[in-house]
Amino acid sequence: xxxxxxxxxxxxxxxxxAVTLDCTYDTSDQSYGLFWYKQPSSGEMIFLIYQGSYxxxxxxxxxxSLNFQKARKSANLVISASQLGDSAMYFCAMREGxxxxxxxxxxxxxxxxxxx
Amino acid sequence: xxxxxQFPSHSVIEKGQTVTLRCDPISGHDNLYWYxxxxxxxxxxxxxFVKESKQDExxxxxxxxxxxxxxxxxxxxxxxxxxxxxxxVYFCASSLSGGVRTGELFFGEGSRLTVx
Numbered sequence: 001x002x003x004x005x006x007x008x009x010x011x012x013x014x015x016x017x018a019v020t021l022d023c024t025y026d027t028s029d030q031s032y033g034l035f036w037y038k039q040p041s042s043g044e045m046i047f048l049i050y051q052g053s054y055x056x057x058x059x060x061x062x063x064x065s066l067n068f069q070k071a072r073k074s075a076n077l078v079i080s081a082s083q084l085g086d087s088a089m090y091f092c093a094m095r096e097g098x099x100x101x102x103x104x105x106x107x108x109x110x111x112x113x114x115x116x
Numbered sequence: 117x118x119x120x121x122q123f124p125s126h127s128v129i130e131k132g133q134t135v136t137l138r139c140d141p142i143s144g145h146d147n148l149y150w151y152x153x154x155x156x157x158x159x160x161x162x163x164x165f166v167k168e169s170k171q172d173e174x175x176x177x178x179x180x181x182x183x184x185x186x187x188x189x190x191x192x193x194x195x196x197x198x199x200x201x202x203x204x205v206y207f208c209a210s211s212l213s214g215g216v217r218t219g220e221l222f223f224g225e226g227s228r229l230t231v232x
Contacts, residue, residue: 004158037223044119045207045223091159103149103172104221106159 003027004094004107012113013082020067021077021110023092029053032096034075035104036066039089048090051075079112087114118142120224122208128230134196137227141190141210147171148191149211149221150183154204162206165191198231205229 005024013019025034036048051059051066059066067076079086089111093104121140129135141148150162162181163173167188176183180199185191195202205226212220 035221043125043205043225043228045209045226047221047223093159103161103164104151104159105161106151108158 003105004092006092006107006110008110009108010111010113012115013079013086015084015114015116016081018078018080019082019086019112021079021090021092021112023075023077023107025073025075025092025094027073027094027096029096032094034066034068035093035095036064036075036077037091037093038086039091039109040085041088045091049077082114084114084116087112120208120210120222122206122224122227124227125225126228126230128232129198130232131200132197134194135198135229137193137195137206137208137229139191139193139208139210139224141208142222145210145212145222146188147211148185149209150191150193151207151209152204153207153226154201159207162193195229198229200231203229203231 003026007022032053034051038046038048049059049061049064049066051068058068063080065078089109091109092107095104123138127135146167148165151159153159161175163183164171165185168185182194205228207223207226209221209223
């Protein structure tokens with residue numbers, strides 16, 4: 001069964017606008033972590049933001065915020081004030097349990113293209 | 117400080133040949149992971165080293181894949197003999213021990229393998 005689902009294969013966003021990337025997950029664990037990574041054309045996977053299942057507040061990192069809705073099992077990434085450099089692939093990932101040694105399960109990714 | 121480095125960045129080989137991918141983690145990182153993304157599919161976990169020991173190799177697809185981590189430093193992933201379905205991007209990542217609750221997993225730029 002697919003554990004991380006990213007339903008948007010690709011999307012355009014206008015520069016300076018906000019964009020929301022969807023991510024839903026499936027797990028029976030109570031303890032888990034959710035991650036978002038950015039993969040620009042250079043290929044490197046860049047960590048953006050992390051949300052723990054017990055974290056009460058939504059995580060924020062600069063222009064990135066994670067809209068964590070635990071009951072709905074969703075962890076959407078919001079990028080505010082999009083920049084041209086935000087054009088990239090974005091991956092949602094989950095780590096189940098605290099002792100999983102950072103073994104991650106990834107979604108299929110969403111390609112974002114920021115238009116000037 | 118250097119990040120995770122991978123070599124080669126791209127390798128093109130014929131079916132039946134052997135390829136060895138190398139990963140140099142960030143200095144001091146005990147944890148080293150291999151992931152791969154086959155065309156059109158999600159990024160999948162392959163295995164996890166803690167220092168020189170294999171902690172989890174549940175994601176290794178078959179016995180044509182052999183991973184080593186000499187002296188707990190760099191790691192190699194050998195594919196022998198390569199098959200067409202092995203084509204994809206192989207990512208290496210590293211993290212410090214204890215980096216469980218946050219996204220302290222640093223990825224390299226990946227090694228693209230094309231098997232003809």
